[in-house]
Amino acid sequence: xxxxxxxxxxxxxxxxxxxxxxxxxxxxxxxxxxxxxxxxxxxxxxxxxxxxxxxxxxxxxxxxxxxxxxxxxxxxxxxxxxxxxxxxxxxxxxxxxxxxxxxxxxxxxxx
Numbered sequence: 001x002x003x004x005x006x007x008x009x010x011x012x013x014x015x016x017x018x019x020x021x022x023x024x025x026x027x028x029x030x031x032x033x034x035x036x037x038x039x040x041x042x043x044x045x046x047x048x049x050x051x052x053x054x055x056x057x058x059x060x061x062x063x064x065x066x067x068x069x070x071x072x073x074x075x076x077x078x079x080x081x082x083x084x085x086x087x088x089x090x091x092x093x094x095x096x097x098x099x100x101x102x103x104x105x106x107x108x109x110x111x
Contacts, residue, residue: 006096010044019075024060025067030100037076037103041068047097050084068099076103 008014009028016028019039030038043064047053054061065082072080080103085092 004046004094004096006042006094006098007046010042020067020071022067024063027067027071027101034100035102035104037080037101037106039071039075039101040098041071041101042096042098048095049086049092050097050099051086053097064097064099068101072101072103075101075107077105077107079103079105 005014009016010026016026019027019029021027023044025041025043027039027041030040041064043053043060045057045060047056047060050061053064068082072082080101083100083102084097085100
């Protein structure tokens with residue numbers, strides 16, 4: 001979608017603080033973090049919300065969840081929330097499906 005901010009981030013038209021990327025998805029730091037770790041994971045293809053994604057591409061759901069688990073494992077101490085908001089009344093503000101990886105504890109650096 002031409003006016004979708006996350007589509008523009010995926011396309012490289014808007015910069016982001018990228019955490020990870022694969023052929024199907026992108027992860028980047030939220031610009032207004034609610035926890036010490038607050039990373040967004042988005043599929044590269046546009047879907048309005050997680051319900052839209054789930055109803056229209058079950059393979060993409062699995063790809064996004066696997067990617068989110070990998071990103072969370074690499075960036076948290078293993079204790080995290082993965083949250084999807086669906087609809088304005090549920091708190092969704094960008095209408096491109098995205099999961100929030102939230103944790104109070106970043107992964108400790110190896111010595």
